[in-house]
Amino acid sequence: MKVKFGRQTLLYPMPAVLVGAVVRGNPNFMTAAWCSIASHKPPAVAVALYKKRYTLEGIFETGAFSINVPSSSMAARVDYCGIYSGRSEDKSDMFELFHGSDKDIPMIKDCPVNLECKVLHKLEVGSHVLVIGEIVESYISEECLVDGQPDPEKIDPLIYSPKVRTYHRLGEVVGRAFHMGKKAGGLK
Template identity: 30%
Template sequence: MAEKRAVEPRLAARILEPGPLVLVTSLYRAQHNVMTAGWLLPLGFDPPRIGVAIHPGRLTHEFISRSEAFALNVPTIDLLNAVHRCGIESGRDGDKFLTAGLTPTDAAEVEAPLVEECVAHIECGLVERLSLADHDLFVGEVLAVSALDELFSDRWLIDADSPLLHHIAADQYAGLGKTYTARLGEEEE
């Protein structure tokens, strides 16, 4: 195996990426907002909980803290430019739904809007906010989930043209291209 080099500790998150990206939507006092996020983690099955890390300087942080609800919307590669825009612009400067060309639509359980163009949605009620470092971890209890049948059954249906979007770094993104199946006890080919 080739020799490995030391990497700066601040790049540990990039080692764990590329993770799936989401568009986090929130609503406070009739103002909606959408923000790109890649720091996500499942936290439990029963009750179903998910965490998302958000910097305290973000408008989304303020809106979720005040409204105690949010939605995670799973975009596809077709939304690459909109996803990038939602990650680098601030909702304090204007309506990111409008500037990114995204359509807010009603959610089933939370007041935060969903992104109509996304292929899956997870609606969450805020359970806890933990200040752990320079980002806060928002823990949400999953209240409703919806997904496009052609892309999700009990798991993502990945093929060579999988449209799911993953963040690499800065303005670099990737899609998943192939799945692999482990077969224990069989001879390797």
């Protein structure tokens, strides 16, 4: 039995990332759960930002932003960045920052994964602007690499559950992608 649940933005899982931008000359970070990869070539990421977000003002100003993937231990600071606006609270001193070649793209050292992005497209979709950024560089904390590859358990990303509004961690490994399906022909 299915229960109709209405026109809801239910998607699982949602990441809880920190979007960084320089706004009016000052680094600012906001939490976003509506974030996904948008393209492989060029490598691109999409994030849906409500039109009035202070961070969006900076993204429009500079044409650049960062996506920072926090670990679960950063949950309280992530939540803070999702409650308070840079319009009234200075969030620039909450994290130790670093930059790539572009000073307009502030990134967070504590976050194990960082994507340095230049705006490719902006698309108005109702209440939100879908910002698509080309990933010009990515960074990963060395201690999160195992055999040169990003290790999900070491990254320990923060996951968000819509509606119930809770933060979670990754669960157990279920199987190998692009592999276990090969043996599932008999399940059709």
